[in-house]
Amino acid sequence: MRLRWVRGRDSIMTKAGEHAREWLGLDDAGNPIARVIHLDGPMETERGTFRAVALDRDAKLIRLLPLPPADGDWLAVIGGRVVGRAAAPLAAVRRAEAAL
Amino acid sequence: MAGNPLDLIRNIGITAHIDAGKTTTTERILHYTGVSHKIGEVHDGNTTTDYMDQERERGITITSAAVTCEWKDHRINIIDTPGHIDFNIEVNRSLRVLDGAIFIIEGVAGVQPQSETNWRLADRYNVPRIIFINKLDRTGADFYRAFATLKEKLDIIALPLQLPIGIEDSFIGVVDLVEMKAIIWEGGDLGAKFHDEPIPEAMMEQAKEHRQILLDTALSVDDAGMEEYFEKGDVSVETLKRAIKTGTITGAFRPVLCGTAFKNKGVQPLLDAVLDYLPSPVDVPGIKVAVEEGEEEGDHQRRIKADVNAPFSGLAFKIINDKYGTLTFVRVYSGTLKSGDSVMNTTKDHKERIGRMFQMHADKRAEIKEVHAGDIAAFVGLKDTSTGDTLASPEDPVVLERMAFPVPVIDISVEPKTKEAVEKMTLALQKLAGEDPSLRLKTDQETGQTILSGMGELHLEIIIDRLRREYGVDANIGAPQVAYRETISRAHTETYTHKKQSGGSGQYAEVKIVFEPLERNSGVLFENKVVGGAVPKEYIPAVEKGIKVQADTGVLAGFPTVDFKYTLVDGKYHDVDSSALAFEIAAKACFREGMKKASPIILEPIMDVEVTTPQDHVGDVVGDLNRRRGMIQNQESSGSTIIVRAQVPLKEMFGYISNLRSQTKGRASFTMQFHHYDPVPRNIADEIMAKSA
Numbered sequence: 001m002r003l004r005w006v007r008g009r010d011s012i013m014t015k016a017g018e019h020a021r022e023w024l025g026l027d028d029a030g031n032p033i034a035r036v037i038h039l040d041g042p043m044e045t046e047r048g049t050f051r052a053v054a055l056d057r058d059a060k061l062i063r064l065l066p067l068p069p070a071d072g073d074w075l076a077v078i079g080g081r082v083v084g085r086a087a088a089p090l091a092a093v094r095r096a097e098a099a100l
Numbered sequence: 101m102a103g104n105p106l107d108l109i110r111n112i113g114i115t116a117h118i119d120a121g122k123t124t125t126t127e128r129i130l131h132y133t134g135v136s137h138k139i140g141e142v143h144d145g146n147t148t149t150d151y152m153d154q155e156r157e158r159g160i161t162i163t164s165a166a167v168t169c170e171w172k173d174h175r176i177n178i179i180d181t182p183g184h185i186d187f188n189i190e191v192n193r194s195l196r197v198l199d200g201a202i203f204i205i206e207g208v209a210g211v212q213p214q215s216e217t218n219w220r221l222a223d224r225y226n227v228p229r230i231i232f233i234n235k236l237d238r239t240g241a242d243f244y245r246a247f248a249t250l251k252e253k254l255d256i257i258a259l260p261l262q263l264p265i266g267i268e269d270s271f272i273g274v275v276d277l278v279e280m281k282a283i284i285w286e287g288g289d290l291g292a293k294f295h296d297e298p299i300p301e302a303m304m305e306q307a308k309e310h311r312q313i314l315l316d317t318a319l320s321v322d323d324a325g326m327e328e329y330f331e332k333g334d335v336s337v338e339t340l341k342r343a344i345k346t347g348t349i350t351g352a353f354r355p356v357l358c359g360t361a362f363k364n365k366g367v368q369p370l371l372d373a374v375l376d377y378l379p380s381p382v383d384v385p386g387i388k389v390a391v392e393e394g395e396e397e398g399d400h401q402r403r404i405k406a407d408v409n410a411p412f413s414g415l416a417f418k419i420i421n422d423k424y425g426t427l428t429f430v431r432v433y434s435g436t437l438k439s440g441d442s443v444m445n446t447t448k449d450h451k452e453r454i455g456r457m458f459q460m461h462a463d464k465r466a467e468i469k470e471v472h473a474g475d476i477a478a479f480v481g482l483k484d485t486s487t488g489d490t491l492a493s494p495e496d497p498v499v500l501e502r503m504a505f506p507v508p509v510i511d512i513s514v515e516p517k518t519k520e521a522v523e524k525m526t527l528a529l530q531k532l533a534g535e536d537p538s539l540r541l542k543t544d545q546e547t548g549q550t551i552l553s554g555m556g557e558l559h560l561e562i563i564i565d566r567l568r569r570e571y572g573v574d575a576n577i578g579a580p581q582v583a584y585r586e587t588i589s590r591a592h593t594e595t596y597t598h599k600k601q602s603g604g605s606g607q608y609a610e611v612k613i614v615f616e617p618l619e620r621n622s623g624v625l626f627e628n629k630v631v632g633g634a635v636p637k638e639y640i641p642a643v644e645k646g647i648k649v650q651a652d653t654g655v656l657a658g659f660p661t662v663d664f665k666y667t668l669v670d671g672k673y674h675d676v677d678s679s680a681l682a683f684e685i686a687a688k689a690c691f692r693e694g695m696k697k698a699s700p701i702i703l704e705p706i707m708d709v710e711v712t713t714p715q716d717h718v719g720d721v722v723g724d725l726n727r728r729r730g731m732i733q734n735q736e737s738s739g740s741t742i743i744v745r746a747q748v749p750l751k752e753m754f755g756y757i758s759n760l761r762s763q764t765k766g767r768a769s770f771t772m773q774f775h776h777y778d779p780v781p782r783n784i785a786d787e788i789m790a791k792s793a
């Protein structure tokens with residue numbers, strides 16, 4: 001299903017104070033039903049440097065990896081569930097649309 | 101040259117592994133931009149940028165050469181650099197002052213050892229790059245395999261903007277993924293004629309696939325472009341180029357083009373890409389001002405923006421001496437300067453008057469009357485300015501970030517064939533060393549011999565050849581020696597009293613100095629912790645000088661002492677008998693005594709060695725490297741050849757090439773470059789000390 005995509009939040013505060021970029025996928029009625037999201041930059045913690053790669057509905061971190069995952073760190077999210085990952089936002093958009 | 105708005109200027113370098121085709125590409129660029137009517141060839145010894153005799157005879161680039169050309173209303177200043185590791189200083193200093201670079205790799209071999217080194221160097225100076233995969237006409241060329249080595253070896257996001265049409269003999273042109281068209285060269289006219297065509301049917305699927313990757317990657321750095329894409333299902337060429345430029349400058353990804361310089365295909369789109377994607381002087385964040393001593397480096401450092409109306413600042417990055425005198429190449433970062441003006445050399449803190457100014461075209465020059473921010477020009481008449489020094493207006497006397505110079509690892513002794521030529525030789529060598537920061541000159545304190553330190557055997561061979569041809573000095577040289585270093589391995593505090601107070605004017609000075617080891621590559625640090633004037637302020641520089649001079653001759657075998665800190669903690673003086681000289685003598689003696697008790701050690705250069713050998717000789721090669729105290733790092737096979745990587749002490753690598761050739765019947769080759777200094781094993785230390793005794 002093709003959606004209409006618009007810019008979402010460009011700054012999301014998470015527990016780690018991370019900065020994120022987001023695109024929202026709107027249905028015909030203009031309701032957001034999907035989004036793709038990316039946490040910018042690796043985050044520094046006491047235990048080392050990690051990439052944040054998965055989020056729950058509120059964009060809280062749910063997983064940290066030492067290296068960016070091979071399948072990319074842009075997440076396609078539908079209804080709070082991660083349905084796919086990609087290295088670039090456009091590719092993540094295609095994942096989200098394919099999953100609908 | 102006045103009047104070129106800054107955004108219509110590109111200052112770029114061409115860098116690559118040896119023989120990748122930098123000079124050949126530069127030669128095409130000069131032809132297509134109308135600077136030269138004929139195309140010179142490296143093997144004919146008639147290219148513009150390889151103008152030295154040694155370059156023309158050997159078919160390699162030795163010194164970087166700057167040329168200027170016009171393309172589509174832009175001025176492009178290009179520096180062609182050498183690929184051989186011995187001349188790496190040329191790449192280093194060029195990348196330091198350039199805003200962007202064309203990075204060439206070969207279509208057959210892909211990323212090679214020197215490509216990696218130069219890539220890291222460009223990383224260090226944050227130079228935006230576009231990649232050109234050259235030599236697609238050669239037998240065995242494979243765009244996709246060469247492309248894959250970019251990710252494997254350099255760990256980058258490489259982004260093809262083109263795909264080759266045909267390969268080897270049948271390579272005729274490229275698919276342009278930005279504009280989705282084919283560009284076909286017609287042959288004849290030295291490649292000046294080409295035309296656009298629709299993308300060949302057979303390549304359409306593949307082109308679409310790669311264009312999607314291009315859009316995905318490029319638009320990820322351009323949100324407005326993303327919106328345009330969501331609205332229209334595609335973006336305009338203009339938007340896509342803007343996104344590619346943004347990503348190229350930030351380094352988010354690296355655009356890749358391809359062709360064959362030698363067969364004259366692909367060079368014009370490469371020039372277009374230079375204009376479209378590499379930054380002009382105003383597109384980069386500006387050069388950093390050096391940090392004050394003790395200050396941390398980082399984002400807070402002040403940057404000088406390219407602005408013709410700001411006070412003048414520039415960096416001297418290259419010096420050459422020819423029959424007309426000394427030429428100092430300067431990259432201008434801000435302001436305007438006219439011939440006859442005076443500026444400060446803020447690194448050395450003295451005034452310099454600019455005589456004449458030239459725009460350089462390889463070894464030819466055109467006089468100009470003024471220079472502006474963004475320009476690269478050569479000045480005549482500077483008295484004491486070396487490579488890496490900043491020239492700046494007294495209004496804003498900034499010191500720009502210095503350059504890092506490579507460490508010379510090989511020594512040879514030189515002696516003129518006739519006694520009369522001693523002075524002439526010394527003078528000539530001083531000039532050559534003034535041009536080349538990777539060449540050092542010293543006199544052996546015991547034998548009085550002149551010792552040259554350089555990057556490798558080829559480097560020193562070229563210097564000796566230039567000595568003969570340019571300065572008319574025939575010299576005998578000794579066998580190459582390893583440039584060892586000395587350091588200490590534990591802290592020690594030494595007090596030394598220098599006293600001569602019998603009759604006449606006396607001498608008296610006492611110093612108490614703490615010597616401590618530092619990490620490798622820290623150099624020599626000094627701290628003054630004297631309180632209450634135990635050593636009067638005016639004598640402190642004398643103490644520093646004493647240590648500096650003495651540190652050149654280490655206590656074990658006379659090699660320079662490095663990587664230690666000395667702290668002057670206390671001392672005594674005498675109202676009448678103390679003097680700067682007395683303190684210098686005391687400091688020297690304190691160093692000699694103190695260092696001996698601080699567990700001194702000898703360090704040797706360890707080289708990264710890469711041997712490429714046919715499968716059937718791997719056993720011999722590895723065994724031999726082991727015998728040379730080598731540590732094998734890894735082995736990798738590509739087809740029937742194996743690449744063996746090892747770290748081997750330089751001492752064990754002299755004469756390696758002939759040994760390798762005979763062992764493998766000439767089928768293996770190797771490259772090596774300096775990696776780090778390590779302590780030498782006991783038995784070898786004894787050997788070195790016995791020799792120096």
Ligand SMILES: Nc1nc2c(ncn2[C@@H]2O[C@H](COP(=O)(O)OP(=O)(O)OP(=O)(O)O)[C@@H](O)[C@H]2O)c(=O)[nH]1
Pocket residue numbers: 116117118119120121122123124125141142143159160161162181182183184234235236237238359360361362363
């Ligand atoms: N077949 C083929 N040969 C090429 C191509 N480009 C360069 N060559 C040849 O490769 C050799 C080296 O080319 P150069 O242009 O000197 O290479 P370089 O990168 O400047 O080399 P250094 O400056 O010594 O590091 C020469 O013999 C060139 O003719 C190409 O596209 N195809």
Ligand SMILES: [Mg+2]
Pocket residue numbers: 122123124150160161180181182183
């Ligand atoms: Mg060359």
